[in-house]
Amino acid sequence: MRLSTLLLILTVMAIAAFMLGRRRSIQVAGGYGAIRTLHSLPKYYGYYVAIWCGVPGLLLFGLWLSFGDALIMGRVVASLPEQLRDLPDAQLSLVVNDIKNMAAGQFMNPQRGAEIAVAADLYNSLRVSARWILSGLIVALGLAGSGLAWTRLRPELRARNRVEGIVKLGLILASTVAILTTIGILLSVLFEAIRFFQKIPMTDFLFGLTWSPQTALRADQVGSSGSFGAIPLFTGTLLISAIAMLVAMPLGLMTAIFLSEYATPRVRAWVKPALEILAGVPTVVYGYFAALTVGPLLGDLGALLGLDVASESALGAGLVMGIMIIPFVSSLSDDVINAVPQAMRDGSYGLGATQSETIKHVVLPAALPGIVGGALLAVSRAIGETMIVVMAAGLAANLTANPLEAVTTVTVQIVTLLVGDQEFDSAKTLAAFALGLVLFIVTLLLNVVALRVVRKYREQYE
Amino acid sequence: MDTAEQAYDMTNIEKAETVPPRPDPGPEPAVVQFAPEAEPAEQEVAEERAEYDTIGDVTAKDAVMTVRDCNVFYGDNHALQHVNLDVGRNEVVALIGPSGCGKSTFIRCLNRMNDTIETARVTGEIRLHGDDINSRETDVVLLRARVGMVFQKPNPFPKSVYDNVAYGPKLHGLASNRTELDEIVERSLLRAGLWDEVKDRLDDPGTGLSGGQQQRLCIARTIAVDPEVILMDEPCSALDPIATAKIEDLIDELAQNYAIAIVTHSMQQAARVSQRTAYFHLGKLIEVDSTDKVFTNPGHRLTEDYVTGRFG
Ligand SMILES: Nc1ncnc2c1ncn2[C@@H]1O[C@H](COP(=O)(O)OP(=O)(O)OP(=O)(O)O)[C@@H](O)[C@H]1O
Ligand SMILES: [Mg+2]
Numbered sequence: 078m079r080l081s082t083l084l085l086i087l088t089v090m091a092i093a094a095f096m097l098g099r100r101r102s103i104q105v106a107g108g109y110g111a112i113r114t115l116h117s118l119p120k121y122y123g124y125y126v127a128i129w130c131g132v133p134g135l136l137l138f139g140l141w142l143s144f145g146d147a148l149i150m151g152r153v154v155a156s157l158p159e160q161l162r163d164l165p166d167a168q169l170s171l172v173v174n175d176i177k178n179m180a181a182g183q184f185m186n187p188q189r190g191a192e193i194a195v196a197a198d199l200y201n202s203l204r205v206s207a208r209w210i211l212s213g214l215i216v217a218l219g220l221a222g223s224g225l226a227w228t229r230l231r232p233e234l235r236a237r238n239r240v241e242g243i244v245k246l247g248l249i250l251a252s253t254v255a256i257l258t259t260i261g262i263l264l265s266v267l268f269e270a271i272r273f274f275q276k277i278p279m280t281d282f283l284f285g286l287t288w289s290p291q292t293a294l295r296a297d298q299v300g301s302s303g304s305f306g307a308i309p310l311f312t313g314t315l316l317i318s319a320i321a322m323l324v325a326m327p328l329g330l331m332t333a334i335f336l337s338e339y340a341t342p343r344v345r346a347w348v349k350p351a352l353e354i355l356a357g358v359p360t361v362v363y364g365y366f367a368a369l370t371v372g373p374l375l376g377d378l379g380a381l382l383g384l385d386v387a388s389e390s391a392l393g394a395g396l397v398m399g400i401m402i403i404p405f406v407s408s409l410s411d412d413v414i415n416a417v418p419q420a421m422r423d424g425s426y427g428l429g430a431t432q433s434e435t436i437k438h439v440v441l442p443a444a445l446p447g448i449v450g451g452a453l454l455a456v457s458r459a460i461g462e463t464m465i466v467v468m469a470a471g472l473a474a475n476l477t478a479n480p481l482e483a484v485t486t487v488t489v490q491i492v493t494l495l496v497g498d499q500e501f502d503s504a505k506t507l508a509a510f511a512l513g514l515v516l517f518i519v520t521l522l523l524n525v526v527a528l529r530v531v532r533k534y535r536e537q538y539e
Numbered sequence: 540m541d542t543a544e545q546a547y548d549m550t551n552i553e554k555a556e557t558v559p560p561r562p563d564p565g566p567e568p569a570v571v572q573f574a575p576e577a578e579p580a581e582q583e584v585a586e587e588r589a590e591y592d593t594i595g596d597v598t599a600k601d602a603v604m605t606v607r608d609c610n611v612f613y614g615d616n617h618a619l620q621h622v623n624l625d626v627g628r629n630e631v632v633a634l635i636g637p638s639g640c641g642k643s644t645f646i647r648c649l650n651r652m653n654d655t656i657e658t659a660r661v662t663g664e665i666r667l668h669g670d671d672i673n674s675r676e677t678d679v680v681l682l683r684a685r686v687g688m689v690f691q692k693p694n695p696f697p698k699s700v701y702d703n704v705a706y707g708p709k710l711h712g713l714a715s716n717r718t719e720l721d722e723i724v725e726r727s728l729l730r731a732g733l734w735d736e737v738k739d740r741l742d743d744p745g746t747g748l749s750g751g752q753q754q755r756l757c758i759a760r761t762i763a764v765d766p767e768v769i770l771m772d773e774p775c776s777a778l779d780p781i782a783t784a785k786i787e788d789l790i791d792e793l794a795q796n797y798a799i800a801i802v803t804h805s806m807q808q809a810a811r812v813s814q815r816t817a818y819f820h821l822g823k824l825i826e827v828d829s830t831d832k833v834f835t836n837p838g839h840r841l842t843e844d845y846v847t848g849r850f851g
Contacts, residue, residue, distance in 0.1 A: 423655065427761070429682075
């Protein structure tokens with residue numbers, strides 16, 4: 078039976094269970110007039126029965142998805158001729174792959190064709206019968222579950238609480254998906270990083286001043302042992318983020334002040350969506366704007382002033398990144414400024430303060446913690462931003478504080494380390510994970526601090 | 540008092556059937572003649588004038604502020620209609636009336652706080668010592684320094700107690716150095732009856748005080764800029780009886796130096812603190828008189844209903 082058919086059947090059964098359950102609850106209550114003797118509304122009894130119909134089957138299905146294939150494969154492997162079965166694990170898994178490919182009709186292994194073809198047939202037939210058994214079991218479970226629940230319906234049954242409990246469980250499961258994914262990412266990065274630190278000492282990585290991640294392709298190659306001092310990357314990242322924040326903070330804050338305090342509703346209705354469009358521009362587009370427009374422009378400007386501006390400079394990347402962050406800063410600041418109670422403004426106006434005095438002395442100080450929180454979030458965005466810097470800041474790991482020179486950032490290096498064909502156990506590729514770990518920790522800390530600050534600020538007015 | 544009597548009839552048109560015989564018979568036929576059901580077009584103007592007249596004496600002996608024919612519109616909503624009222628020196632005038640009748644709207648006209656509401660439009664003539672406050676020459680900032688306001692909910696700034704009080708004087712340059720500023724702050728807190736409670740915690744945030752203390756802090760903040768008129772919009776509605784009593788004492792005391800207009804929903808409070816009382820109803824000023832008169836012998840049926848607690 079096809080998966081979609083099975084799900085359809087299960088859905089129909091659940092709907093039927095719902096209706097029967099609801100009807101039954103009215104019956105046990107003693108008719109429509111006596112619904113008030115029920116603990117919960119009739120529909121909750123319906124949901125209760127429907128859940129008993131569908132959930133056990135779904136659980137079984139989930140179990141099958143996770144372990145079913147392994148079970149079948151175990152049976153198939155057991156049926157293989159001895160000389161294949163006794164192969165070492167690595168080769169056995171190749172054989173297993175061959176069987177699966179063969180079963181899917183994709184691949185023909187010329188060596189052990191016959192044995193594999195037999196095994197593939199067995200695999201296929203086992204899978205088909207397992208499917209049927211599974212479908213039968215799921216339907217039976219559904220019938221049994223709903224039947225049991227149906228007979229157990231009593232007016233005292235706390236159906237609403239049960240149903241809500243299940244719903245809550247579902248919500249919890251949904252929210253853990255994101256959390257578990259984050260933890261998974263962190264762990265995988267962490268393990269790779271640890272492998273890197275086994276090859277390169279952590280102090281060399283964190284405090285080294287030269288970054289040139291070439292490793293020897295052949296053991297006899299000379300002069301390229303590679304050097305993994307990440308300081309130039311950190312300073313490059315800091316430089317660009319600092320330039321971006323210098324652009325984004327004042328502009329974003331002033332935009333927010335204008336929008337929330339001065340703009341008429343008409344103006345606001347135009348400017349806010351425009352800003353949101355700015356936030357929706359893909360960063361790649363900002364990237365080539367930085368590389369093709371801003372870079373050359375800065376070069377010309379530098380030539381005019383007698384300055385030497387590299388064609389790929391920290392300044393260009395930082396400026397464009399700052400512009401990219403403006404909507405982020407302005408919408409966060411706009412929120413916190415709007416959250417300052419009108420009563421506070423009235424108090425100030427009532428004392429004869431002008432609008433600008435009120436903003437300076439009352440609104441901004443009151444909103445400051447929230448603005449700081451927003452700024453920290455913006456910094457963590459700037460640090461993590463990749464596309465613009467890849468295109469506009471260059472690859473040269475210069476240790477410099479001069480914004481006119483080319484620098485490179487942590488994210489850019491991660492990209493270049495992993496682009497192209499790579500072995501995944503050389504120090505060069507593993508370095509990407511170490512950099513990723515540093516990035517992860519820094520942005521995580523920034524976010525935690527920022528969110529705490531913002532939350533604290535919110536509490537103030539509740 | 541002829542026109543006033545007429546107004547009595549006019550504003551009672553809706554309830555005309557239920558009006559009891561009045562002690563002082565007015566021009567009975569006029570009621571019928573001016574009834575809206577009849578509404579002859581040529582009488583519209585006259586009728587409108589008559590309808591907005593107020594019972595009692597709207598003038599004050601020593602008027603600081605005079606309001607003549609004041610109207611406020613929120614969009615199309617005519618929220619305040621042809622109001623005339625004076626606020627006199629050294630007196631407290633209480634503004635009472637059912638919710639939504641325009642008390643706050645009226646009081647906010649007096650220091651142009653309605654400017655901060657985009658949809659609000661104010662017409663009429665409001666004078667502070669003879670100067671029209673709505674004229675072009677009037678600087679609204681200076682006006683608000685002369686006509687201070689205390690709000691319903693205490694709204695201290697998120698600053699220290701000291702800075703809350705020093706805020707106004709700093710803005711208006713009332714102190715040339717720190718010592719003078721200290722003096723102003725101490726004097727204002729003393730007069731607001733808060734000094735003893737906060738003198739050791741001037742640097743603590745003003746938002747950390749109790750509700751009653753916060754409201755007195757707001758009053759201190761207002762008197763620190765030494766206004767001529769103080770407007771209070773239900774200053775005690777968020778406070779317990781003890782804090783309320785303190786603020787009422789404070790109002791009594793402040794009345795010796797300032798002209799005060801206070802909105803209140805408590806008849807007792809109006810009776811305790813005010814010398815004159817104005818009764819608003821549906822955007823109209825129905826009756827103004829000495830507080831005694833309004834509470835013991837109101838001239839208008841609506842006023843009587845309200846002060847005796849029959850509606851509102
Ligand atoms: N900001 C505003 N925008 C639009 N309409 C308003 C606004 N403020 C008040 N109004 C309207 O004006 C009328 C008078 O309101 P106002 O606040 O002056 O009443 P109030 O007498 O102070 O009532 P309360 O005793 O409840 O404070 C009401 O009908 C109200 O709906
Ligand atoms: Mg009000």
